[in-house]
Amino acid sequence: MTATPVTPVTPSLDRHDSVFVLDLGDGENRFHPDWLTAVGAALDEVEKAEGPRALVTAATGKFYSNGLDLEWVLAHADQHENYVVTVHELFARMLSLPVITVAALQGHTFAAGAMFSLAHDFRVMRADRGFWCLPEADINIPFTPGMAALIQSRLAPQTAHEAMLTAHRYGGTDAAAAGIVDQAVPEDAVRSAAIELAQAQVTKAGDTLGTIKARMYAPALATLRDTTNPLG
DSSP states (O other): OOOHHHHOOEEEEEEEEEEEEOOOOHHHHHHHHHHHHHHHHHHHHHHHOOOOEEEEOOOOSEEEOOOOOHHHHHHTGGGGHHHHHHHEEEEEEEHHSEEEEEEEEEEEEEEEHHHHHEEEEEEEEEEESSSSOOHHHHOOOOOOOHHHHHHHSSSSSSHHHHHHHOOOBOOOOHHHHHHSSSSOGGGGGGGHHHHHHHHHGGGSHHHHHHHHHHHHHHHHHHTTOOOOSSTO
C-alpha cells in the first residue's frame, strides 16, 4: 500500500490592520517551485498596497521552513541552476522590500529557511523549542556565493563564522544572545510579538525605505542577483 503524499498548505496572505501576515504553511514549508510562486505573488500584493504597512511571515506547526526542496531538485536536476536563481531572487527581494519585514519563527528554521529569515529586517523566535540552523557543513552542500553574501551581511562576523562552519543548532534564547533573532518569546507570543514589532514600523513603508535597504545591502544584493554563475 502506497502512502498518500501530504500536500502542504499553500502560503496565504491576511491583513491585520496595517500589517500583512503571510502564513508559509503547516508542513516543512520547503521551497517547491509552486510555493515560491505563491510567496512571490503575496509579496507583489504587499508591495502594490498603498499607505502604512509592514509584513510578518509566519507558519503553523513544527516548522517555519526547512529550506530547499531537495527532492524536487533531485527529480529535476536539469533545472537546478534556474531553481537556485529563483531562490536567490526571493532572498534579494525580501532583503530589499520597501516595507519593514518580521519573521515569526515558531518552529524549526533550517538551511535556506534560516537564510530566508535573515532576509527579513527582524526575527522573533520561540524560546523553549525549535532550532535555527545552517546545516550545510554537515550535509555537504556548500553555500552559494549569494547565500554566503546574505548570511554575512546580516550576522556579526563571529556568529556567521560559527553558524556556517559548525552547523550549530541555536535555540531561541541562544539565537537571541548571538544576535540571530531580536526576541525570544513563549510559543503563544511569537506571532503576536512579531505583529506588534511590525505595527510599530508601518509608517516607514515606501520608496525611501526601499532605497535605504538597496544601498545598505548593495554588495549582497548584487551577488544574489548575479545569474552568470549562481552555484559558484
